[in-house]
Amino acid sequence: MRTQNTLKDPATGREESGAMAAALSRVRRNGHRLLSDDGDAPKWQLSGRIQLQPSPEDGVGLVIDTYTARFCRCNGTAWSMLRTLASGANLEQLISAVTSEYQAEPDLVREDALDFIARLKRAEFVNEG
Amino acid sequence: MKDRIPTIALTGLGGLDNPEPGTSVARALKKGWSGDIRIEGLTYSAWETGAWSPGVLDGINLVPPLTSGREKVLERLIEIAKDRAIDALIPCLDLEVPFYKRIAGKLREAGIETLLPSTESLDAVTKPSLAAFCHRHDIAAPKTLQVRDINDVPVQADQFGYPLLVKGTVADAHKVSDAKQASAHAKRLDKKWGNGVLLQQYIQGEEYCVAMVARTDGSCLGMVPMRKLGINARGKAVVGAVVNDPALEEEATRILALLDWCGPLELEFIKSASSGRFFLVEVNCRFPSWILLSHWAGCNLPVALVEGMLCDGEQWRGIPKAGTAYVRDVAEFGVPLTKLDHLQRLRFQRAEASPVKPAQKIKRNAGLSVGITGVSAFNVVQPGIGVAHSLRECTEVARLVGIGYGAYDTAAFRSELFDEIHMLPDAVDASSVADELRKLKIQAGLDVLLPSLDFEIPGVAESADTFKKAGIELLMPTAASVRRCGKKYLASGELKADWEGFRIPESHLIVSRSDLDQAIKELGFPMVVKGVVSGADIVHSADDAEASWRAFSDSGREVCIGQRFVRGEEFAVAGVCDRKHVLVGAFPIKKLLTCELGNTWGATAVEAPKLVSAMSELLRTVKYTGPVEAEFIRDIVTEKFYLIEVNLRFPAWIRYAAQSGVNLPLLAVCLAAGLPTPELRANDTAVFMRHSEEIEINPTTLASLLTNGHLKRELAEAL
Numbered sequence: 060m061r062t063q064n065t066l067k068d069p070a071t072g073r074e075e076s077g078a079m080a081a082a083l084s085r086v087r088r089n090g091h092r093l094l095s096d097d098g099d100a101p102k103w104q105l106s107g108r109i110q111l112q113p114s115p116e117d118g119v120g121l122v123i124d125t126y127t128a129r130f131c132r133c134n135g136t137a138w139s140m141l142r143t144l145a146s147g148a149n150l151e152q153l154i155s156a157v158t159s160e161y162q163a164e165p166d167l168v169r170e171d172a173l174d175f176i177a178r179l180k181r182a183e184f185v186n187e188g
Numbered sequence: 189m190k191d192r193i194p195t196i197a198l199t200g201l202g203g204l205d206n207p208e209p210g211t212s213v214a215r216a217l218k219k220g221w222s223g224d225i226r227i228e229g230l231t232y233s234a235w236e237t238g239a240w241s242p243g244v245l246d247g248i249n250l251v252p253p254l255t256s257g258r259e260k261v262l263e264r265l266i267e268i269a270k271d272r273a274i275d276a277l278i279p280c281l282d283l284e285v286p287f288y289k290r291i292a293g294k295l296r297e298a299g300i301e302t303l304l305p306s307t308e309s310l311d312a313v314t315k316p317s318l319a320a321f322c323h324r325h326d327i328a329a330p331k332t333l334q335v336r337d338i339n340d341v342p343v344q345a346d347q348f349g350y351p352l353l354v355k356g357t358v359a360d361a362h363k364v365s366d367a368k369q370a371s372a373h374a375k376r377l378d379k380k381w382g383n384g385v386l387l388q389q390y391i392q393g394e395e396y397c398v399a400m401v402a403r404t405d406g407s408c409l410g411m412v413p414m415r416k417l418g419i420n421a422r423g424k425a426v427v428g429a430v431v432n433d434p435a436l437e438e439e440a441t442r443i444l445a446l447l448d449w450c451g452p453l454e455l456e457f458i459k460s461a462s463s464g465r466f467f468l469v470e471v472n473c474r475f476p477s478w479i480l481l482s483h484w485a486g487c488n489l490p491v492a493l494v495e496g497m498l499c500d501g502e503q504w505r506g507i508p509k510a511g512t513a514y515v516r517d518v519a520e521f522g523v524p525l526t527k528l529d530h531l532q533r534l535r536f537q538r539a540e541a542s543p544v545k546p547a548q549k550i551k552r553n554a555g556l557s558v559g560i561t562g563v564s565a566f567n568v569v570q571p572g573i574g575v576a577h578s579l580r581e582c583t584e585v586a587r588l589v590g591i592g593y594g595a596y597d598t599a600a601f602r603s604e605l606f607d608e609i610h611m612l613p614d615a616v617d618a619s620s621v622a623d624e625l626r627k628l629k630i631q632a633g634l635d636v637l638l639p640s641l642d643f644e645i646p647g648v649a650e651s652a653d654t655f656k657k658a659g660i661e662l663l664m665p666t667a668a669s670v671r672r673c674g675k676k677y678l679a680s681g682e683l684k685a686d687w688e689g690f691r692i693p694e695s696h697l698i699v700s701r702s703d704l705d706q707a708i709k710e711l712g713f714p715m716v717v718k719g720v721v722s723g724a725d726i727v728h729s730a731d732d733a734e735a736s737w738r739a740f741s742d743s744g745r746e747v748c749i750g751q752r753f754v755r756g757e758e759f760a761v762a763g764v765c766d767r768k769h770v771l772v773g774a775f776p777i778k779k780l781l782t783c784e785l786g787n788t789w790g791a792t793a794v795e796a797p798k799l800v801s802a803m804s805e806l807l808r809t810v811k812y813t814g815p816v817e818a819e820f821i822r823d824i825v826t827e828k829f830y831l832i833e834v835n836l837r838f839p840a841w842i843r844y845a846a847q848s849g850v851n852l853p854l855l856a857v858c859l860a861a862g863l864p865t866p867e868l869r870a871n872d873t874a875v876f877m878r879h880s881e882e883i884e885i886n887p888t889t890l891a892s893l894l895t896n897g898h899l900k901r902e903l904a905e906a907l
Contacts, residue, residue, distance in 0.1 A: 112887065114888045120888070121887055121891055123511040123887060125431060125511060128428075128510065128511060128513070130511070130890065132895050
């Protein structure tokens with residue numbers, strides 16, 4: 060199955076962070092480089108501007124962009140990856156986080172995770188090391 | 189200071205639907221001060237409703253207007269300081285700050301501390317001089333020009349290009365798209381505030397504000413940046429949330445240093461959608477009306493200010509919690525007439541120290557599930573809020589379901605009021621509203637529906653049978669009856685003009701320019717030009733009449749009404765007609781306070797049997813069923829009542845009737861459901877007052893409403 064990670068912007072209902080990214084301000088980036096445990100594979104960490112707020116309603120939660128007070132609801136797999144990214148993670152760690160919670164093919168999760176990371180990067184929600 | 193309770197005096201307790209900041213400052217102090225604190229309100233009249241808001245102030249003190257002169261005001265302040273042991277004073281209105289700065293030395297001699305900016309700093313941030321200040325210091329700001337001669341506005345506006353903002357020299361702003369609009373707004377603003385107007389480049393982008401407090405050395409004691417999430421038709425931030433954008437904070441801190449400021453301050457910015465740059469659009473030399481948000485965000489700026497004035501070694505307040513959000517709803521309460529009278533005669537009244545006890549949500553297994561629409565105070569206060577408050581504690585009602593049209597419907601966030609919230613799709617027309625409401629029978633299990641918005645009534649009335657089949661009970665007029673109560677019908681002359689207790693004022697339907705000319709010829713000036721659904725202007729000249737008529741035409745309303753202007757006091761009667769068209773309950777009031785949009789924010793119950801009897805006859809004649817409000821003006825000379833409008837739903841002040849023993853919403857629910865009707869017995873009533881009130885909102889609740897369109901209250905409480 061595809062894991063279909065989504066970030067849903069409540070203001071527009073769109074399942075895409077591009078609209079949000081367009082309105083985001085230029086940000087201060089963290090200068091430090093995050094080193095991966097397994098060599099040169101890229102590692103990502105959530106930007107300091109992002110807060111994760113769990114919601115007891117459905118076990119997932121809200122992504123709050125503290126620069127703009129925009130709130131995004133996300134689904135289970137997105138939430139799982141975001142929690143993992145909070146403390147820094149590489150691709151394998153993201154896949155592992157999702158497959159340990161959901162029955163999903165690692166290859167499909169990999170594809171989704173890369174797409175998800177790309178969207179987070181466009182929105183300046185993650186720093187890459 | 190630690191050995192006794194500090195007493196703070198503050199102003200800015202009025203403002204109705206555009207609330208002045210004083211109430212919010214007082215609430216922040218009461219909530220955030222460690223230990224007891226006493227707050228004395230300083231008001232210019234007994235009708236500043238925020239002063240009476242329960243639990244906000246300890247005392248209310250009348251002070252003379254600033255125009256009465258420095259000596260007179262100072263004399264009164266010193267008198268108050270002696271009686272109430274005032275330690276510090278916080279002026280909360282822009283125009284007061286320079287005045288209080290001038291008398292700050294004398295106040296200090298009387299033991300009253302203030303923390304206010306220098307005259308030079310204040311001069312730098314007046315609306316006319318801010319552009320020059322920004323230019324001098326390389327602060328990004330929109331191009332701004334003060335036009336002193338209003339006749340020059342069209343030419344200057346054309347040179348600016350459109351859209352642009354026309355701003356008053358003290359307050360108010362309007363976005364305009366041509367010279368004619370610019371000129372019309374300029375005339376009004378100049379008349380209101382003087383010194384011409386400001387024309388300002390319009391910058392497309394999102395609006396941000398930063399509230400700050402500066403120490404005497406100009407350093408920042410605390411800062412709360414906020415993004416306006418929901419801005420109403422008047423340009424006011426009804427919904428907002430704290431942000432922590434370093435770029436915004438850096439710019440605000442730089443401006444604060446350049447201003448060499450001291451005391452409270454609000455900077456207003458627009459973040460350009462094209463460049464992402466923050467443009468400074470306004471500086472206010474006092475706290476904003478949303479300052480209670482600073483308390484919820486863990487950075488209480490009014491407390492910081494008072495500590496700055498009264499305590500040594502005050503600390504930097506820290507970083508506010510981003511994402512903390514508020515919505516501005518309304519609070520309604522009764523004020524005993526004796527207290528109002530006492531304040532007016534003796535210039536002091538002890539305030540109601542205890543906050544209003546929130547309605548008790550009692551879990552009931554049996555009872556009706558009642559759906560109520562119109563639950564927002566975003567632009568105007570909608571009637572559903574008062575209806576819900578009236579029904580909340582009734583044993584006949586098990587569940588209240590709030591039905592809204594947007595996630596910023598303010599009362600949806602009152603966890604004590606609704607068991608469940610459902611949002612209908614935006615921009616639904618009258619007929620599809622009925623479809624959407626029927627769907628709620630399945631989702632929310634509605635037994636009774638009380639539509640509370642004008643535009644819903646025709647569609648629901650026409651679909652009454654299908655509601656019945658769906659198992660939702662209504663108490664509504666028929667479609668024919670709806671037509672006969674409309675403004676168009678009342679203005680058509682088909683009903684008799686004289687109803688014993690009131691008259692229907694002479695009116696003309698205006699479709700064309702020649703209709704307008706005819707109305708002007710017969711009615712003269714002033715004349716009322718009103719829309720057939722909503723909106724009304726009092727016009728004093730043919731030019732004004734044409735502008736008003738064109739405004740109605742441009743907004744797609746082909747017909748408007750010219751009506752004879754009646755000068756006098758305003759009255760209203762709320763009522764309920766049963767299915768036999770008998771007016772079975774009525775509650776007449778005299779309006780004491782109305783906001784700019786004409787809504788009632790203060791009222792007193794009156795006895796008007798002749799008026800009610802005549803209204804009853806009219807409603808029987810048009811075969812009316814359901815909730816109703818009739819609005820009247822009593823001519824100042826003849827003392828005759830004139831019927832101005834019939835609204836086919838409850839008025840927004842309906843909670844007042846319920847609090848006075850005449851629970852008309854409950855009567856309507858019982859009649860709709862075929863239950864025994866409640867006893868209606870008016871008790872000794874207090875004066876009705878309403879004030880704006882900020883509520884803290886959970887971002888998750890907001891997101892639930894935005895994405896799912898519904899919210900079950902059990903969930904909200906769990907959050």
